[in-house]
Amino acid sequence: AQSVSQHNHHVILSEAASLELGCNYSYGGTVNLFWYVQYPGQHLQLLLKYFSGDPLVKGIKGFEAEFIKSKFSFNLRKPSVQWSDTAEYFCAVNDGTSYDKVIFGPGTSLSVIP
Amino acid sequence: DAGVIQSPRHEVTEMGQEVTLRCKPISGHNSLFWYRQTMMRGLELLIYFNNNVPIDDSGMPEDRFSAKMPNASFSTLKIQPSEPRDSAVYFCASSPNTGEASNQPQHFGDGTRLSIL
Numbered sequence: 001a002q003s004v005s006q007h008n009h010h011v012i013l014s015e016a017a018s019l020e021l022g023c024n025y026s027y028g029g030t031v032n033l034f035w036y037v038q039y040p041g042q043h044l045q046l047l048l049k050y051f052s053g054d055p056l057v058k059g060i061k062g063f064e065a066e067f068i069k070s071k072f073s074f075n076l077r078k079p080s081v082q083w084s085d086t087a088e089y090f091c092a093v094n095d096g097t098s099y100d101k102v103i104f105g106p107g108t109s110l111s112v113i114p
Numbered sequence: 115d116a117g118v119i120q121s122p123r124h125e126v127t128e129m130g131q132e133v134t135l136r137c138k139p140i141s142g143h144n145s146l147f148w149y150r151q152t153m154m155r156g157l158e159l160l161i162y163f164n165n166n167v168p169i170d171d172s173g174m175p176e177d178r179f180s181a182k183m184p185n186a187s188f189s190t191l192k193i194q195p196s197e198p199r200d201s202a203v204y205f206c207a208s209s210p211n212t213g214e215a216s217n218q219p220q221h222f223g224d225g226t227r228l229s230i231l
Contacts, residue, residue, distance in 0.1 A: 032217040036179035043205060043222040044157075090157065093216070101170060102147075102220060106156045 001029045004105035012111045023091030029088040034092040059060040086112045118223035126229045132194040135226045139208030147207040148191050197228045
């Protein structure tokens with residue numbers, strides 16, 4: 001069965017620090033990859049997605065992610081975080097074949113200290 | 115675009131009572147998902163529909179849970195009887211996927227915060 005793992009459960013950073021959140025998935029075929037963000041008390045929103053083409057994808061609010069097929073990874077990055085980036089971040093994978101079912105990772109909680 | 119609409123936003127009820135959560139997907143979206151989110155278990159997919167047909171209900175925890183989608187614009191998740199361990203935030207999401215290989219993201223509602231006393 002497919003699975004998605006995220007390297008860190010909780011990350012604490014100071015403002016202006018660089019961010020990298022790790023994500024690995026288990027499926028070996030064609031995949032569609034997503035990062036979602038959930039701000040405190042809100043619903044999940046899409047940050048960015050990858051399904052083909054340039055493996056470096058840019059999303060909203062200065063986030064980007066790099067798909068490395070050989071490593072089954074899709075790490076999220078931001079060069080300089082802000083306090084407003086404090087949120088829960090979820091990596092998600094759809095294997096591109098079985099309808100629209102998406103497997104979500106366990107999430108990484110990011111706290112940015114002013 | 116009104117987004118995915120869920121009701122109620124909050125529900126507090128006593129154990130043993132029936133709970134019904136409602137969801138209106140985005141118009142034109144033909145896939146609908148029900149998730150449960152807790153601190154302990156994270157985000158769990160309970161069931162999803164494509165064109166009003168349940169495709170995968172393997173995430174439904176037990177027979178006390180049931181979900182229906184009588185038409186393209188409405189779905190319900192019912193818990194009967196409810197138990198304190200059912201307390202969680204329940205999210206509904208929809209997407210415009212066709213039921214085949216897809217790359218469209220899901221759009222989430224604001225969730226229903228359910229507390230069973």
